[in-house]
Amino acid sequence: MTDGLTYRDVGVDLASADRAKRAMAPLLQAASDGNTLSGLGAFGGLYAMPADLSEPVLVASADGVGTKLKVAFATGRHDTVGQDLVNHCVNDILVQGARPLFFLDYLAVGDLDESVVESVVGGVARACRENACALLGGETAEMPDFYAPGEYDLAGFVVGVVERSRLLDGASVREGDTLIALPSSGLHTNGFTLARSIVFERMGLGVDDPFPGEAATVGEVLLREHRSYLAELWPLLERGWVRALAHVTGGGIEGNLPRVLPDGLGARVDLGSWRAPNVFRLLGQGGGVAEEEMYRVFNMGVGMIVAVAPENESEVLASLGEGAWPIGAVVAGEGVELDGRASC
């Protein structure tokens, strides 16, 4: 039966999948911790629940990297998108006061290029270690007529824990609290469909061209990793100085800050308190994007916003170091008022 079909004939190579899995073993091993009970090959990852909390609340979040992946495809650089993913997820549970326990990834590929898979998962594993989070497992799916050769999608899922009494749920936020901004490293993982359209289509740049106004290529600027704020903010959370945290992702400051404020309270953000980094100014000019739209789509240089009691402001600023700045205040009302003209 020489014309008999095999799985490999239609693009799914189980032997290659097996090799890719084995290549991941040391990555998972290096990103395990004392609570990891399972090895590679288990159906589910096993993680011993930490026993040091009296009323533990699990906090979980799922996310993807979005079309930032297209920049990775264009540059052939696949070792940073895993960090984007893990750091994004870690920040999302940090805003509720949780520290990460473990992470799982979902990687769907068109063809199983083992070096690309290892590079992507290697980035995931590295970021897990940096966030003291175990990489507990994941799924690598081979979908040959679904993704183009060389393309993939990447999603991830984090589980963390917080003592119930220390949950950040907005209840301690008060009118007059100071809002402090922490800088982003660039676009993080949001607005890439618009950013790519401006840079590659309107401006006609390629990933290897110099990015105007920066000593870096277009690819390097666009791929700058989404920052994790865990290390900077954890000491403040432990001291009880943080009343709310907003992770500035899709929807920008206006879309995210209200999510962590209780009913009856809004925010005033002083646009004159910082200058949007070069990449955002260039995108705005290159695409002729209205300023309001820029603030709705991009983080504009603000990766995280911390609400603190006015009496703790100076200590918090000292702890966060030079990058942080007061960006506004909690006010009566609702929503976010972007106040004054941006300093462009």
Added chain:
Amino acid sequence: MTDGLTYRDVGVDLASADRAKRAMAPLLQAASDGNTLSGLGAFGGLYAMPADLSEPVLVASADGVGTKLKVAFATGRHDTVGQDLVNHCVNDILVQGARPLFFLDYLAVGDLDESVVESVVGGVARACRENACALLGGETAEMPDFYAPGEYDLAGFVVGVVERSRLLDGASVREGDTLIALPSSGLHTNGFTLARSIVFERMGLGVDDPFPGEAATVGEVLLREHRSYLAELWPLLERGWVRALAHVTGGGIEGNLPRVLPDGLGARVDLGSWRAPNVFRLLGQGGGVAEEEMYRVFNMGVGMIVAVAPENESEVLASLGEGAWPIGAVVAGEGVELDGRASC
């Protein structure tokens, strides 16, 4: 600045995303449970850790639906793939003895068709309810030049819990244990790249054609939902009658049964103990696929395999009802020996 770009111009409609999110609120609400502490819009989902375990182990798994999604696209039927996803994940942690606590989904779409999103997430929510599992959150990503209009990828993550002393880790498996098979409902979520190639290309069938030998269309047969074995197996797990469970997914019986057997033990599976259902026989004939390849790629009618002590065999079979049958035994050695000719 009339030529100024907006996010919507490049295919990302935040207002539509907002409406889709609001449409999901009642779905998440209906699939919450007494431990769910968060509502829609939170950065992370909150779940109070159950306090009824003395040494809880968290068990987590990530999975996708694979190219079964292509059949959903072709039929326009989007309400079953969520069940495939949840049931697959629930089975994957069940094999380690865990019951599910909560689930999160990742849905990446080319264009945000609100009715499709609601249909997909509605299926996820329904399956969560059926598995007594909270739908804690998820991510819907709009990636317009990444997925074709009308296409999407869907992945999911489950977290469950098991008392450490009741973990199924293979330690209680003995030579001579009986293996009992539970029937699958069809392809479940594996082998679809090969199955689609055979059915649509080699055999030239369309999704609305009658499936040969069945009173159902090709689309209906291929979309049959991946079964969850939680309800059937949980009573047996509680009684301590289950020594190991193997979820028969990608890699078939040979690829999955050895994953749950300890070193030094293998399995003999009697191919004459059941007749592969019509769909598998037709795929084998239609594609001229070698029998060994069929057993490596597809579940061949076996969705789950249970290892039990011989003295519990009759009680377990009685509890599982008519669908279950003895399929073989645990033997000294390693790997799986497929014994005898299949009854085709």
